[in-house]
Amino acid sequence: MKNIPLIALVGNPNSGKSTLFNQLTGLSQKTGNFPGVTVDKHLGSLKLTDFVVTVMDLPGTYSLYPKSLDEKIVIDILANPADDSYPDLVVVVADASNLKRNLLLFTELKDLGLPVLLALNMLDVAKQQGIKIDETALAEELRTTVIPVNARNGNGMESLKFAINQALKNTEEDTFDKGFFLTPADSHAGLVTEIKASFKLTNDYLAWQYAHQGENFYFLSKEQKKTLFQLTQQTLFPKTSLQAGETVARYMQINSIIGKVQKHIQPEEHLTLTQRIDKILLHRFWGYLVFLFILFLMFQAVFTFAQYPMDLIDGGIAAFSNLLKNNLPPSKLVD
The missing domain is CATH 3.40.50.300 (P-loop containing nucleotide triphosphate hydrolases)
Structure with a gap:
């Protein structure tokens, strides 16, 4: 340590x-x-x-x-x-x-x-x-x-x-x-033993990793990598299939x-606000009720709620007409 x-x-x-x-x-x-x-x-x-x-x-x-x-x-x-x-x-x-x-x-x-x-x-x-x-x-x-x-x-x-x-x-x-x-494949146990001996390793799986990747280890010398290459070639070591x-x-x-x-187990539900709204709006029963309610609101907006701004506009136009009539001199336009 x-x-x-x-x-x-x-x-x-x-x-x-x-x-x-x-x-x-x-x-x-x-x-x-x-x-x-x-x-x-x-x-x-x-x-x-x-x-x-x-x-x-x-x-x-x-x-x-x-x-x-x-x-x-x-x-x-x-x-x-x-x-x-x-x-x-x-x-x-x-x-x-x-x-x-x-x-x-x-x-x-x-x-x-x-x-x-x-x-x-x-x-x-x-x-x-x-x-x-x-x-x-x-x-x-x-x-x-x-x-x-x-x-x-x-x-x-x-x-x-x-x-x-x-x-x-x-x-x-x-x-x-x-x-x-996992024990390295028995068919390549001899290779593992040779690598352990050549590189003074004590762990089978580490020797297995040397066989797979040793040629790319930065800490191994060119001579050591050459030794690894020769050992794996002699035993026909198919890296991809073995991995x-x-x-x-x-x-x-x-x-x-x-x-x-x-x-x-039953998953805990931690729904976002959007998910909670979707659960209602997309529900097979409540969704239709919400849809009908929205249509009702649109109808009311057009035929009932719109009456108030329409009356306001009519009143405004009438007041403006009276203002013009009272302040302009007599003429065909005023009559």
Whole structure:
């Protein structure tokens, strides 16, 4: 562990990760750059009971298989324990209203053997959508501490800080070297073993990531990348199909977990003013009554309410005529 422990916030885009970062760090933030790229690096300080830690907000990503430069930063850091930005603890921020998608990234991080906590955010949104999550059952299924939080209003922040403090006090690494959610394909177990030996790795899934993405890791030398290329070519390593197969296998496990921890309930109704009006105006019964009432008002406006301005206009014209008649000299026009 570093002298000042480093906590990484990781999560899908729009999971509330950056909002949570602001809640934890407040105004004690600074901005830099990640190695080799111009993407902003957001850091902040957080005081816990037993530690003062640095919190790092990593770019949002759906998976460790990146599709953009921002997403690539996540695997570049987490695949390189020698990196200054390599965290002592990872807090995965998950959107409770879309838990299935968010757990894909979580399972990948867990398989890397990283110490992980799960901050379950947006439970209020999930409840509005009729989704109820059993947090205790989820923690048991994931073998991970799960902390319900609301990044927008700050609820659950003290519980999250306590969980981070306790995780840092427990120095035993959360290792799953043989794969917790997913074991690399048996047909390529030999390749994983060779990569672990060549690069002095201890984690199977990290070696699997080297096989998939190592040629793009900024921290590997040309010679190391050449070695990786030769190893993958010798074993005919089909990256695309294996990645797709891995994702399918993960979602099969995630679906099983979701079935045990998530229930659908009657969604809460928080309707806007427009939606409330629409419920009346577009109703199959009340809508017609409102329509007939509007037609009645239009009729009244034309034939009844219009009588008052018409009388006013007639009176005005008569008064104006009398004014002219009384003030103009006798003539044919006046007569």
